[in-house]
Amino acid sequence: MPFGNTHNKLKMNYSSEQEYPDLSKHNNHMAKVLTPEMYGNLRDKETPSGFTLDDVIQTGVDNPGHPFIMTVGCVAGDEETYDVFKELMDPVIEDRHGGYKPSDKHKTDLNSDNLQGGDDLDPNYVLSSRVRTGRSIRGFCLPPHCSRGERRAIENLSIESLDSLDGDLKGKYYALKNMTDEEQQQLIDDHFLFDKPVSPLLLASGMARDWPDGRGIWHNDNKTFLVWVNEEDHLRVISMQKGGNMREVFTRFCTGLTKIEALFKERSHEFMWNEHLGYVLTCPSNLGTGLRAGVHVKLPNLSKHEKFGEILKKLRLQKRGTGGVDTAAVGGVFDISNADRLGFSEVELVQMVVDGVNLLVDMEKRLEGGDSIDDLMPEQK
């Protein structure tokens, strides 16, 4: 059933000017793009499941901006959002994803054999390696809009499919609302547990409704493959391990994803995907691959170098603190990952991380020895 303002048909008795949000103090992609004229064109439309323009933009209206990060400011309530509201979504996507055009095609490549190297990132510097992405199940509404019945159906489908995994992927599901105190503590200690979102960016979009109903965590017995169910997306899939063998992490990632997709297909469900946007997820920033491949790496010297930011930019990488987005680096250890999501394939993005991190570690070693790194400066990728 609809959430929030969805079916407020009374709105249409008022003019577009009267309804247009005050975005004068806003700094997000939606606010930059949404003109009064565009608002007028889109305000009477809705997706087949009833998601409206105001639903799409509510989070961006309620959250004027982040001081350091340009937030997206809009979300999808279902797969059709990206089509029905393409007049808004296309320029937001173009702005967010480096000029990606409505006519561009996105390449999907989950064949880890195509990755070169990546198994020997120096473990003296690279403490851990991780690859994550998201998947949405076609035919269901996305977290901002889904009903309790849909969310539970997604959970049941996921449990059924994941329970069929075997070998090193065999594992167990922990529903958020049923876990014991011991299970909860273990998941916290393993850094697996996710909690009810507190970020107003997420809350304003309606993703946290009915918490913790239908939410849970699945992980394999080896604790190297993890799936979050019904957090910010239908599924978030994570492969991770200590050390620098990104190749192994990515291989497991691809194998696991491919198997999960097959298991869903056995049950007549597929992932949301199309050749223009790749994998369709709730936030436009995660379209395409939805992939963030990253490492925790020690760069105490390089991080103080005046060209650190520029180097990362050239390598198409971004830095975060070890707590994830919006955290600070601790002890010279940074989370370094790909900046892009759309317009590059999974293999291409992981390759960029592997090559880029190898270079960063080389630079760190040079600076440790008191040597210059000028000859190592990369070209813009």
Add this chain to the structure above:
Amino acid sequence: MANSFTRMMTGRNPAVLLAVGAGSLASGYLLTENAAAAERRRLYPPSADFPDLRKHNNCMAAALTPTIYARLRDRTTPNNWTLDQCIQTGVDNPGHPFIKTVGMVAGDEESYEVFAELFDPVIKDRHNGYDPRTMKHPTDLDSSKVTSGMFDEHYVLSSRVRTGRSIRGLSLPPACSRSERREVERVVVTALSGLKGDLSGRYYSLGDMTDREQQQLIDEHFLFDKPVSPLLTAAGMARDWPDARGIWHNNERNFLIWINEEDHTRIISMEKGGNMKRVFERFCRGLKQVEHLIQERGWEFMWNERMGYILTCPSNLGTGLRAGVHIRLPFLSKDPRFKKILDNLRLQKRGTGGVDTAATGDTFDISNLDRLGKSEVELVQLVIDGVNYLIECEKRLERGQDIKIPSPIAQFRK
């Protein structure tokens, strides 16, 4: 004129508005929408969507059964507001350990009718058995009827009366669109600009105020800010903040109106000291003048004779009135009979920061518990008599004399 104007604005069937007063509504069914939404409803019967309320402790969770849910899930108000939207806040907030929260809100005036099957038992639970199907709520804003309204200022530091009012024909804060909210602001601010004499004042829009104005309003304890309570944010009241929100106060700074916070309007009359009678007199006079000013332009307040004034939260139906004092009771507050005395007087204590705050020192916020089933005059008189009794107890304890627990006050008249 009011009726035709509201009809034009809302497009609502006038029969629905009349039926609200008559106490019966044939059906809230609106066969809208398209095939896809209908298909979803078929795929997901009400049982698939019924919320998990096993760990919940609020009035909505106590009243909502799968049967009621099944009957109401697919209904909508004329504005397409649904049951799920009414109860979302109660689903998302299982409960406060000490306070039984209500757990549901109205999106518009019609919510109370279309979803009466759930609102009625919640109203009964919250308002001590008041039955909106059979009972009538008395409205009485004649402040001249109040007696002994001047408290001993050695004990009473300040006096305050507040209520809320909703503008008929416009959706309530959980459901309103930006233009409706801006319309509420326009209607109310226009009306307030017509107030004269000791009531004349000015409006400060939340989004436009200067830093200096903001600091002044904070220092005077007038300013309200974006709600942080998950009870309110889960209901959608904070959308588009601070658009169309603001504060109006008179030049004398003792009559204050909040616009588009938790209700369309909250009206507050207050002053330092113990002259509750004067506070209430100004309250009633101000309210009547505002009502008159909006009626001149074809608007009216949401009201009916069974539920009194209609507000967003069922807990504020009836009078929506909280009359209270900040009072020092160093002896009485330490007496083990304090709570029982308050209970029997139908009063509640809060800390001086308001609900969910602790008392500082020996100073308490003491106010009426009830909102529905007794008139404004009755409730204010109850507070006056009750506070006078508390002061008597305090004085007796000061002198080393004993105090008595008063007999419990009767519930509303039938």
